[in-house]
Amino acid sequence: MRKKIIAANWKMNLTHTEAESYFATFLSEIGQVVNDLEIVIIPAFTAIPALISASEKMPILRIGAQNMHWEKSGAFTGEVSAAMLRALYVKYVIVGHSERRTLFGETDEIVNRKVAAALEAGLRPIFCVGETLQERDGGQVEEVLRRQLSKGLAGVAQKDLLEIVVAYEPCWAIGTGRSATPAEAQQSHSFIRTVLSELFGSPAAERIRIQYGGSVKPENAEDLMRQKDIDGALVGGASLDPRSFAGIIWRTEAALA
Ligand code: PGA
Numbered sequence: 001m002r003k004k005i006i007a008a009n010w011k012m013n014l015t016h017t018e019a020e021s022y023f024a025t026f027l028s029e030i031g032q033v034v035n036d037l038e039i040v041i042i043p044a045f046t047a048i049p050a051l052i053s054a055s056e057k058m059p060i061l062r063i064g065a066q067n068m069h070w071e072k073s074g075a076f077t078g079e080v081s082a083a084m085l086r087a088l089y090v091k092y093v094i095v096g097h098s099e100r101r102t103l104f105g106e107t108d109e110i111v112n113r114k115v116a117a118a119l120e121a122g123l124r125p126i127f128c129v130g131e132t133l134q135e136r137d138g139g140q141v142e143e144v145l146r147r148q149l150s151k152g153l154a155g156v157a158q159k160d161l162l163e164i165v166v167a168y169e170p171c172w173a174i175g176t177g178r179s180a181t182p183a184e185a186q187q188s189h190s191f192i193r194t195v196l197s198e199l200f201g202s203p204a205a206e207r208i209r210i211q212y213g214g215s216v217k218p219e220n221a222e223d224l225m226r227q228k229d230i231d232g233a234l235v236g237g238a239s240l241d242p243r244s245f246a247g248i249i250w251r252t253e254a255a256l257a
Contacts (some may be wrong), residue, residue: 002209004225004256005165005232006249007040007064007126008152008239009094009213010047019047022242023054029246030058036256038232039249040064040092040126041239045080048088064092064126067100071111082121093118094234095125096152098171101170108151115152119160126211126234127152127166133172142191149195161200166210168192168235173214175237182223182230185212189229227257 023041032084038207041052042064055061069079085093088230090240095118096111111127118125129148131141149166156164173180189210197205212224213234224230233252 002207002231003036003038004252005038005040005209005211006075006252007042007092007211007232008232008245009066009097009234009236010041010043010240011066011099011236012044012083013240014043014047016047016050019043019048019104023051026242026246027058029243030249037249037252038062042066042092042094042126048085050087062091063089064094065090065119065123066094066097068093068095068114068118068123070110070117072117072250074146082117082123085123086121089121092124092126094128094167094190096128098128098130098147098169098174102171108148111148111152115164116155117130119156119163122162124165126167128167128169128213130169130171130174130214130232136170136172141188144193145188146195150190150199153199155201158200158204161196161204162207164208166196167213168210169213169234175215177215179215179217179220179224180212182220182227185224186227186229189227193229216248218251221248221251222255226253 016021017137032132039060051063055063056085065085068082069076078110088161105117111164115127129145131144135144168179193205209231211234212230216235216237
């Protein structure tokens with residue numbers, strides 16, 4: 001049984017004070033502790049300390065980071081290392097988000113170095129893959145996913161695989177309001193699991209969690225979360241409002257019922 005993981009990717013939004021008031025509303029919306037889910041909030045670096053202390057009130061909540069550098073330390077102005085995040089008790093880090101790949105030039109090789117550095121430091125990578133609209137229209141979805149998975153996870157030891165969460169985020173669904181249909185998402189998730197099984201063996205592939213991301217909102221969350229190979233969501237826009245993020249969590253609970 002794979003525990004569902006619902007993560008809020010705030011991107012470059014919310015100051016640390018805004019994060020604190022968000023959290024207070026979120027906590028009252030969520031009410032009872034949700035037992036069968038893992039919830040992760042992934043703010044900008046500056047809001048991490050405030051959220052770490054606030055999240056002590058909610059043990060099933062984890063805090064993540066949106067990025068990190070693969071080197072341990074050194075002359076890399078503007079960068080943050082995995083050890084710096086671990087020192088703040090950060091548990092997860094997003095690696096290979098499509099915005100990092102397209103806007104900041106991150107290649108599969110860079111993503112692979114970050115995955116390795118995160119694992120070495122004891123951080124759990126949320127490793128993102130997904131095709132562009134052009135690639136989808138060109139019938140290249142499987143080829144792109146296979147390449148991103150095999151290059152991004154190259155050298156990962158089998159024992160470390162379950163530290164990783166894969167996030168399938170078709171680029172055309174991110175921030176567009178146009179989510180993949182549950183059937184489209186399920187098809188890609190099942191393909192991702194097949195590739196992971198070729199790379200790491202079927203027992204590990206059956207246990208690894210694969211999140212869907214791309215215009216997830218309370219209205220579509222339940223149908224998506226009912227799909228056999230969808231083990232959670234990585235939510236951007238709809239996670240910026242604590243009520244709508246809480247709504248996605250409740251819809252996920254409903255899908256589990
Ligand atoms: P979205 O973003 O929910 O706004 O589409 C998802 C993501 O980029 O992780």
